[in-house]
Amino acid sequence: MEPEALLSVRDLRIAFHGVEAVRGVSFDVRPGEVLAIVGESGAGKSLTARALLGMLPPDAVVSGAIRPDLSAHRGRRISIVPQDALSALSPVHPVGDQLAAAVRSVSGLGRKEARARAVAALDRVGIPDAERKARAYPHEYSGGMRQRAVIAMATINEPDVVVADEPTTALDEDHRDQVLRVLGERREAVGAALVLVTHDMDVVREHADRVLVMYAGRLTELGSADEVLSRPRAPYTAGLLASLPQYAPPGRRLPSLRGTPPAPGALPPGCAFAPRCPLAEDACHRREPEPQEAEGRLVACHRWAEVPHPAVELFREQPYVSS
Structure with a gap:
């Protein structure tokens, strides 16, 4: 028996100025699974994923149903690993302070306890000398380390669902594998589901449980990654x-x-x-x-x-x- 879905999306439609960019997409997200959303640029995959978080532009007109609605619990029950880690982090605050702020936004922890959680989160994603690096600014991190830091931020509050929007696009193969491994480890550790938006079919083959293939804003194929790819x-x-x-x-x-x-x-x-x-x-x-x-x-x-x-x-x- 399949586990009950964490999220159910039904007939999702997203339009801009009367033109539909996502046209009637339906799917479920199950506990602990990796659901990959794939397709060429313009397929609507990132719009679909960001709709789960309520992060669409203000001129987007959305219809359909997303149950339950987790967008009001962003950072606690659902979080995002964005494509561009550098722009996702504030350049004027140390990375550790930003992670601690994420903790305090959803908990009653004091500054000292939140800081300790931040350092521990950086250590868990493989940031060397986490105590010292927590005091560093994003520009002092390498590209791979910045991506690990946003994974730490996305998982620090142990959300039910993590949305990773093209998290490896700007990385070389070594850093890509590293980031995906860290994402997988954190997903398993906190029991979260992962919605992985990607154009890389090799990533799907190596990491996904199920795959949603999109074209021109619609579902083209949805099923077990092993069956769809084979x-x-x-x-x-x-x-x-x-x-x-x-x-x-x-x-x-x-x-x-x-x-x-x-x-x-x-x-x-x-x-x-x-x-x-x-x-x-x-x-x-x-x-x-x-x-x-x-x-x-x-x-x-x-x-x-x-x-x-x-x-x-x-x-x-x-x-x-x-x-």
Whole structure:
């Protein structure tokens, strides 16, 4: 039996000036799991994640349901690890003071106790000489250490849900693995669920329990990460996987998805992915598919049953020619 959801999102819609950027997305977040939200730029994944925290711009018009609403408990029951750690930290206050302030904002602890909690949090995420580094300012930290510091801030009050919005985008591979390992350790230690927004399918493969694939503001595929990555049923998911080096056979070049995602205000009729899809037929250009049960996951595709195995063959057309 699956555990009861910590969060349930139903028919989430986010519009700006009458144009929908997120269009009817539904999913659950379960205790202790890593739910990855993936897709190309403009898919709506960061908007979806930030809606969980009530951190959308003031001109956003939001409908649908997020239950329970944790946005009023930001920092205590739900928190965020932002993409840009440097801009997330105040440049004029020591890092330890900022963590202590986060503790005091949700507890009755005094300054001394909050300070001790801050130093302990920095130590837990692997900041060396945490007592001394707590007195340092963000610009005195390396990029990887700053990212660890915001993870410490996001987890210091032991929230139920941590949202990590592209937390490794600006990091090299070593720092990426380091940050993801620390995030995983803290998630396990406090029992929190992690909503991981990323464009990196390798990160999904290595760290996610379930994956939500988004395209043009909608759910394209949602299911177990193992099942979705091993046998995708949506052509768009297959296209994302086809670009990974481990799927490249000898003598063939890495394929890529042709074209670009449509702008929210210029969606084509029918399925938004149809102009780029090798399986598209007339019906795909006329009618937008609704998410349906398909082999243990949700898929929004008219022709999901015809996606071959391995699905990445859909996008392999040209032999590799060395330059």
